[in-house]
Amino acid sequence: MMGKSVSREYAQLFCLAAILSSCLLMPFREAxxxxxxxxxxxxxxxxxxxxxxxxxxADKxxxxxxxxxxxxxYDAxxxxxPKSLATPYAVFRKARCLQLDNKRNEAIREYTQILDYFPNSVRYAAAALYYIGECHFQNGDVKEAMKAWAELAADEDYRKHYLAAGAINRLGDYLVSQQKPGEAVEYYKQVAIDFRKSNPDAARYAMSKVLDHYIRTQPDEPKxxxxxxxxxxxxxxxxxxxEDNYWFRLRENIKSRGNFGETEADMRMAYYGYWAGVMQGKRPDDDDFQIDYANFRLAADxxxxxxxxxLDKQFAAGWKDGDWDRIIKWISVFRSNKNKVQEYYAKLDxxxxxxxxxxxxxxxLYDEVGDASMAKNVFSRIKLDDLNDQQKYNLERYLWQKDGNLVEIVCQSMADSENGRMELLRYYHWSRNYAKGMPLADECAGFPRFGKEAYWLKAEMLQWQGKYQDAIKAYQQADNPPHNLWRIADCHIAMGKRELAIAQYRExxxxxxxxxxxxxLRIAYQYRDMKDQKQYVANLRGIMKKYPKSGQSSTAHLELESMGIAIGGGVDAE
Structure with a gap:
């Protein structure tokens, strides 16, 4: 390959003879x-x-x-x-035509001419080198592809071409697969640095690979x-x-990459031992740092x-009266040790x-310690009058999964009493507490801003209890078509009244x-379930005729096909 110092005019003239001998292209298959x-x-x-x-x-x-x-x-x-500034581009585009026509060996020769005669046209030369690798890869010659991309990565100018990022990442992946992580990481670093802003997706991928390498594969904190x-x-x-950001992100990445199987105990000990050693003696006043250090050391030894x-020593060193947040943090840290939880809980006022x-x-206490009794005791000390309704809403929604009695207390404390009652109804509906939910639904139905929703929740609770006729009446009062109409049809079907369901679907x-x-489509299915084959087929055909572009039309087509019935003909459903 000629050097990048070859003059553009000489290169163009020298290249012309080779270009003239190129044959026209065959039909293509686009990438x-x-x-x-x-x-x-x-x-x-x-x-x-x-x-x-x-x-x-030509471009058109x-x-x-x-x-x-x-x-x-492009040949023309x-x-x-022959001396145009656009000649390298025209040669490049001709090579692309060959590649897209699956004439990859010919394309490689054309791309190589760009590298030989127009190496300083970085925009096209770098792209040519990228596509040479792609051609080899498509030909199944992975080693030659990687050779081309390694050359791309080695050139100070070519390596920053936008096409280079993906190629160099693929080169790194290949080297990892060949058990050469030390070589691979250098390429990943290159992409992460060169394309941090211009191709952030490729850079982030490369960055994750570098983190994998220096955190887990070959731990190296200085690098x-x-x-x-x-x-x-x-x-x-x-x-x-x-400094703060570095250590925070480093610890997060250590934890996210620190999962080991049961048979990898030695690897786990070595991994956490290394990182605990790195952290030892650093940032003594940073509680979160020291907690992670202690956890890493525990995982190691x-x-x-x-x-x-x-951890007790760390707490004592930084204790200040009234620092309740710090005690809560230590309770969380000791969540699996009941005695230590009690010890630190006793420090609270x-x-x-x-x-x-x-x-x-x-x-x-609920989520980490798993002690509902202690949690409820703490709840009883919360002054609900100090919370606004939005804060109360957030609190009672959290409590849905914990304790219904506490939900009731919070809802009843809301300044907007109607909203509090309605929120309590939503809880009873969610928890399927019909005994309390049904009478509350009737109460909330009288609130103008919540009436329709209350009827809807009542209707669902009635439907869940199998009280279909009463559910239909409630759905009608909910008055939110077509949603209530679908549910009314469901109730008719549950009662075996398919003709009424069909009428509802017609509406x-x-x-x-x-x-x-x-x-x-649901009408058709009702006829199917009623064993009325004639109407079933007619309605499927009707769907294909009336709604040809819908997904239901495709379903109808498949249904007819599965029954061995010819598509078209017959009587359309009216």
Whole structure:
């Protein structure tokens, strides 16, 4: 391959003879989803009017995917304007035509001419090298593909071409598969750094691979810190690096990559032992850091007594009277140790804690410690009058999964009493507490802003209890068509009154166009379940005729086909 210092004019003249000998293209098969490289806008502006016209004509044919004719147009351009700024582009596009026509070996030869004679046309030369690798890959010659992409990665200019990011990542993946992670990580680092802003998706993928390598495969904190600075943090987007952010993200990544199987005990011990060693003695005033350090050390040595003693010492070193949040944090840390939970719980003065702190403590006791009795005791100390209705709503919704009695207490405390009653009805409906839900539904039905919803919830509870006729009446009062009409039809079916269900579906079909195809299909199914084959077939055909573009039409087609019935003909459903 000639050096990148070859003059453009000499390269163009030298290349011309080879280009003239190229044959026309055969029919093609397009690479799906390929974003095609176009001519540089500034280069196009420098072309004279006639050059631009001829090239635009070739591009237009290429855009129409008539690659055989497009190749001829690019050949014509090269013959007519051998010294044009656009010659490298025209050669590149001709090579693309060959590749898309599955003439990959010929395409490789054309791409190689760009590298030989136009190496300084980085826009096209880098793309040519990328596509050489792709051609080899499509031919099944993975090693040659990787060789091309390694060359792409090695060139200071080519490696920053937008096509290079994906190729270099694939090169890294290949090296990992060949048990060469040390070589692979250098390529991943390259992509993460070079494309952090210009191709963030590729950069994030590469970044995750670098983190995998330096955190788990071959742990190396100094190199990881250097990488952190190079990519401007491990955040989704680049940001200003900082000590707090570095250690926080590092610990999060250590934890997310620290899962090991039962047979990998030695690996787990080595992994957490390394990272605990890295953290030892650092950031003594950072509780979260020290808690993670203690947990990593425990995972490495399994010494629970030393773990608890270290955490007790850390707590004592930073204790200040009234720091209830810190005690709550330690209760969470010791959640699996009942005695330690009791020890730290005893340090609290619930009367001095805010409602927000009490709520957080309650959730820790419910969700992490698993002690409902302690949690309910904390709830009883929350001054509900200090909460607004939105805060009460959030609290009682959390309690849905915990204790219905507490839900009732919170709902009854809401300043908006009607909203509180309605929210309680929603809870009874959700928990299927019919004894309390039914009378409350009747009460809430009298609230103008909640009446329809109350009837709907009442109707569902009646339907769930098998009281279908009463449910129908409630659905009618809910008055939210077509939703209530579907449910009314369900109730008729449950009572064996399929003709009434059909009538209900007809109403939906006639008055709700968006729902009509589904209503028509359900009508057909009712005739099927009634063993009325004639009407079943007629209605399926009717669906295909009236709603040909719907999914239900496709379903009807398949139903008829499965029965061996010819599509079309017969009497359409009216």
């Amino acid at each position: 799906s989803g390929q974003v095609e490289l176009s001519i540089d806008e500034e280069d196009f502006k420098k072309l004279d009017t006639f050059e631009g016209h001829v090239l635009s004509k 044919v290429f855009g129409e995917k008539d690659y055989r004719r497009a190749a001829a147009e 351009f090269i013959l007519q304007f 990881l810190r250097e990488f952190y600075e190079q990519v401007q943090t491990f955040e989704w987007d680049p940001a200003r690096p900082g 399994g010494n629970g007594s030393a773990w608890a003693a270290f 619930l009367s001095r804690m805010t409602a927000k702190q009490l709520e957080r403590l309650m959730k820790v 939906i079909e006639n008055f709700f166009p968006d729902q009509a195809p589904e209503a028509a």
